[in-house]
Amino acid sequence: MKATLESLLAEALKRLQEAGVLPPDAAQRARLTRPRDKAHGDYATNVALALAKTAGTEPRELARRIVEALPAHPAVARVEIAGPGFINFFLDEGAHRSVILRVLEQGEAYGRSQLGAGRPVQVEFVSANPTGPLHVGHGRGAAYGATVANLLEAVGYRVHREYYVNDAGRQMDILATSVWLRYLELAGQDLEFPSNGYQGDYVWDIAATLHREHGEDYAVPVERVFAGIPPDAPEGDKEAHIDALIARAQALLGDIRYRYVFDLALTTILDDIRDDLEKFGVVYDEWYSERGLVERGLVMQAVERLRRAGHVYEHGNALWFRSSAFGDEKDRVVVRENGQFTYFASDIAYHMDKIERGYERLVDVWGADHHGYVPRVKAALAALGEDPERLDVLLVQFAVLWRGGRKVQMSTRSGEFVTLRQLRKEVGRDAARFFYVMRKAEQHLDFDLDLAKSRTADNPVYYIQYAHARVASVMHQLQARGWRFEPDRADLSRLTEPHEADLTAALGRYPELVESAALTHEPHLIAHYLRELAHQFHTYYNAHPFLVDDEALRNARLSLVLAVQQVIRNGLGLLGVCAPERM
RNA sequence: GCGCCCGUAGCUCAGCUGGAUAGAGCGUUGGCCUCCGGAGCCAAAGGUCAGAGGUUCGAAUCCUCUCGGGCGCGCCA
Numbered sequence: 053m054k055a056t057l058e059s060l061l062a063e064a065l066k067r068l069q070e071a072g073v074l075p076p077d078a079a080q081r082a083r084l085t086r087p088r089d090k091a092h093g094d095y096a097t098n099v100a101l102a103l104a105k106t107a108g109t110e111p112r113e114l115a116r117r118i119v120e121a122l123p124a125h126p127a128v129a130r131v132e133i134a135g136p137g138f139i140n141f142f143l144d145e146g147a148h149r150s151v152i153l154r155v156l157e158q159g160e161a162y163g164r165s166q167l168g169a170g171r172p173v174q175v176e177f178v179s180a181n182p183t184g185p186l187h188v189g190h191g192r193g194a195a196y197g198a199t200v201a202n203l204l205e206a207v208g209y210r211v212h213r214e215y216y217v218n219d220a221g222r223q224m225d226i227l228a229t230s231v232w233l234r235y236l237e238l239a240g241q242d243l244e245f246p247s248n249g250y251q252g253d254y255v256w257d258i259a260a261t262l263h264r265e266h267g268e269d270y271a272v273p274v275e276r277v278f279a280g281i282p283p284d285a286p287e288g289d290k291e292a293h294i295d296a297l298i299a300r301a302q303a304l305l306g307d308i309r310y311r312y313v314f315d316l317a318l319t320t321i322l323d324d325i326r327d328d329l330e331k332f333g334v335v336y337d338e339w340y341s342e343r344g345l346v347e348r349g350l351v352m353q354a355v356e357r358l359r360r361a362g363h364v365y366e367h368g369n370a371l372w373f374r375s376s377a378f379g380d381e382k383d384r385v386v387v388r389e390n391g392q393f394t395y396f397a398s399d400i401a402y403h404m405d406k407i408e409r410g411y412e413r414l415v416d417v418w419g420a421d422h423h424g425y426v427p428r429v430k431a432a433l434a435a436l437g438e439d440p441e442r443l444d445v446l447l448v449q450f451a452v453l454w455r456g457g458r459k460v461q462m463s464t465r466s467g468e469f470v471t472l473r474q475l476r477k478e479v480g481r482d483a484a485r486f487f488y489v490m491r492k493a494e495q496h497l498d499f500d501l502d503l504a505k506s507r508t509a510d511n512p513v514y515y516i517q518y519a520h521a522r523v524a525s526v527m528h529q530l531q532a533r534g535w536r537f538e539p540d541r542a543d544l545s546r547l548t549e550p551h552e553a554d555l556t557a558a559l560g561r562y563p564e565l566v567e568s569a570a571l572t573h574e575p576h577l578i579a580h581y582l583r584e585l586a587h588q589f590h591t592y593y594n595a596h597p598f599l600v601d602d603e604a605l606r607n608a609r610l611s612l613v614l615a616v617q618q619v620i621r622n623g624l625g626l627l628g629v630c631a632p633e634r635m
Numbered sequence: 636g637c638g639c640c641c642g643u644a645g646c647u648c649a650g651c652u653g654g655a656u657a658g659a660g661c662g663u664u665g666g667c668c669u670c671c672g673g674a675g676c677c678a679a680a681g682g683u684c685a686g687a688g689g690u691u692c693g694a695a696u697c698c699u700c701u702c703g704g705g706c707g708c709g710c711c712a
Contacts, residue, residue, distance in 0.1 A: 085651065085654085086651065087654095087655075088650090088651095088655080088656095088657095088658085089655070089656080091655095092655070096654090096655090098653085098654060098655095101654075101692075101693085102653090102654095104692080105691095105692085111692075134655080135654085135655050136654085136655080136692070136693080137692090138654075138655070181712065183712095218712065221711085221712055222711075222712075223711080223712055291711090368710085369710090370710055371710095372710095381637080381638075381708080382708090384710095385709090385710045386710095387710085388710040389710055390710080392710085394709095394710065394711090394712095395711075395712050396712095419706095420639080420640070420705090420706060420707085421706055421707065422707085423638085423639050423640075423706075423707065424638075424639075424706090424707045424708055425707090426639090427638095447639085447640080449640070449641085449705080449706085450705085450706085490648085491647090491648070491649095492648090492649090494639095494640055494641075495640090495641070495648080496640090496641075496704095496705070498647065498648095500647085503647095503661090506674095507674060508674060510660080510661060511674085512660075514674055515660095515674075515675090517674090518672085518674050518675080519675095521672080521674090522671085522672065522674095522675085525671075525672055526671050526672095527671095528671095529671045529672090530671080532671095533671090564651090565651085568651070572651095572652085576648095576649085577649090577651085580648090580649060580650095580659080583659080583660080584659080587659090587660095590675055590676065591675090591676065591677085593671080593672095593675075593676085594667085594673095594675065594676040594677085595676080595677095597670070597671060598671060599671050634672095635672090635674070
C-alpha cells in the first residue's frame with residue numbers, strides 16, 4: 053500500500069516537474085511516513101515543505117498543487133493539507149479492512165516480499181574460534197546474525213548463512229597442545245600446566261577421549277616434553293613458553309599423531325558448537341574452513357594479487373599491505389618476519405573468495421571490540437579493485453548478564469565463563485533469542501536472567517506468546533460452544549470499534565516494518581512491534597467479547613483476531629521464537 | 636593521545652533516518668474477574684532529550700566543542 057501511494061505521489065511530482073514548477077530530481081523525494089497521530093491520516097508526506105524553497109512557493113500552496121496533480125485511487129478516501137504544509141492521506145475503510153483478508157490468505161507469507169529479487173547475500177556470523185564452547189557473548193551475535201539473515205530472506209534476498217572456522221591459527225595449536233598435556237596427566241604424569249594453555253574442563257574431556265581410545269599410544273615421558281623449554285610466567289614469557297611446547301609436541305608426536313590430536317580437539321569442539329547453535333535455532337548453509345582456504349593456496353593468491361597491484365612492500369623482513377592508502381590509519385603486516393601469513397592475510401583471502409563466489413552483498417556480524425578491524429578489511433577490498441561498500445560490517449555490543457540485581461562475573465581465563473548452553477538451559481531458547489535482539493545491536497545489552505525466566509507480564513516474551521496462545525484458546529472455546537469459524541459469514545464492515553481500527557492498522561504496518569528492519573539490519577524493531585501488537589490485542593480482548601451470538605460480527609472479530617495471531621506467529625518466527633498454542 | 640559506539644521519565648529502552656503535542660515497559664499510586672485463560676486490562680503522577688553553540692520554515696535526530704560511560708588502537712586471533 054505504501055509503495056502504491058508513493059508511486060501516486062511520484063506521479064504527481066513528475067507532472068509538476070513537467071509543468072516547470074519543480075526541479076528535475078523532485079520525484080525522488082516521494083516518500084511517505086506513518087504519522088504518530090491518527091488524526092494526521094494513515095500516511096503523510098513532507099515533500100511540499102522540503103521542496104517549497106527550491107520551487108519558490110509557499111509550502112501550503114505547493115501542497116495544494118501537488119494534491120491537485122495527484123491521480124485518483126480507489127483506496128484513498130481523501131487527502132488533506134495540514135499544518136505548515138503536510139499532505140495527509142486517509143485510506144478508505146474498505147482498503148483498511150482488506151488487510152485482514154490478506155493476512156488470512158497469505159498466512160506465513162504475509163510480510164514477505166520480493167524486494168531483494170533473489171539477489172545473493174552472504175551473512176557471516178558468530179565465527180568464534182573453535183577453541184572452546186560458545187559463551188553468552190557469542191549468543192548475541194548468533195541471535196542477531198540469525199535474525200538479520202531471516203529478515204533478508206523474508207524480503208526476497210537469497211541468503212547464504214556461513215560460519216568461518218578459524219581452524220588454522222596458533223590458538224588451535226595451543227588447544228591441541230593443551231589437550232595433549234592433559235592427556236599426559238591422565239596417563240599418570242605430573243606436570244606444570246602452562247598458564248597460557250586452555251584451562252576449561254572441556255579440555256580434560258577431549259584428553260579423556262584420547263586416553264580412552266588410544267591408551268598410552270600418545271604418551272611421552274614428561275621430562276622429554278619440558279626439557280629445554282623456556283620458563284613460564286611469572287619468571288619467564290608465557291607466550292615463548294607455550295610456543296616452545298607446541299613445537300615440542302609436534303616434534304615428539306610427529307606430524308600424523310599431532311594432527312590426530314589437533315583434529316580430535318577441533319572436531320569435538322566444532323560438533324559441540326554446531327549442536328549448541330542448532331538447539332538455539334541457528335542453522336548454517338556452510339562451515340567455511342580457514343585451513344581449507346590456506347591449503348587451496350587462496351591466501352597466497354590474495355597476497356600475490358595485492359603485490360601485482362603494487363599495494364605491498366617489504367619492511368623489516370615482513371611484507372606490509374599499504375592499507376593506509378585506502379583509508380586505514382596505518383599499514384598492516386600480511387606476511388610475518390618468520391614467513392607466516394597473518395590472520396589478516398587469510399581474512400583478505402576469505403573476503404576475496406566471498407566476492408568471487410558471487411555474493412552481491414556481504415554481511416559480517418562482529419563483536420564491537422573488533423571495530424578497529426573494519427577499515428583494514430574494507431581497504432583490502434578496495435585495493436583488490438572491489439567496491440568496499442558491498443561489505444556491511446554489523447557490530448554487536450556486549451551483553452552483560454544480571455542475576456538477583458548484580459552483574460554475573462565472567463572470566464574466560466579461569467575457564468569459568470557462562471556458556472551459551474548454560475544460558476539456554478537456564479532461561480530457555482525463546483527468552484534467550486528474544487532478549488538478545490530486543491535492543492539495538494550497537495546498544496549495550498543488559499540481560500536480566502530473572503526477568504527472562506519469569507512467567508509474568510513483565511516478561512515481553514511471555515506477554516507476546518500469551519497473546520498468540522490466547523487466540524488459540526478462543527478458538528477452542530468456539531468449538532466448545534458448538535460453533536465453527538466461518539470466514540465467509542464474516543461482515544468486516546461491522547468492525548467499527550476504535551480498538552479494531554487500531555489493530556487493523558497495526559496489521560497493515562507489518563510488511564513495511566519487516567522491510568525496514570531488514571534493510572537497516574534492525575531486528576529490535578520487530579521485537580518492539582510484536583510487543584505493541586500483543587498489547588493492542590490484550591486490550592481488545594478485555595474490552596470486547598469475540599464469541600457473540602451475532603454471526604456476522606462474531607466471524608468478523610474472529611477473522612481479525614486470527615490475523616493478529618498469524619502476524620505474531622510470523623514475527624516471532626523471524627526472531628526464532630516459538631508461537632505456542634498453549635502455555 | 637587518536638578512533639568507534641553510547642548518554643531520552645526513578646530503572647531498562649523506543650523514537651519510522653529532519654517534521655505536527657516526546658513514547659513504551661518496569662517501578663510508584665488508584666481502579667477492573669458470576670463474562671472467550673487475571674501470564675490480562677484501565678487510569679494518574681513522572682522530561683531543560685548530558686551541556687553549550689551552530690545549520691533552517693522546523694533538531695532528541697545533522698555539524699562543532701565540552702562533560703560523562705563503554706570498547707578498540709600487535710609481525711594475537
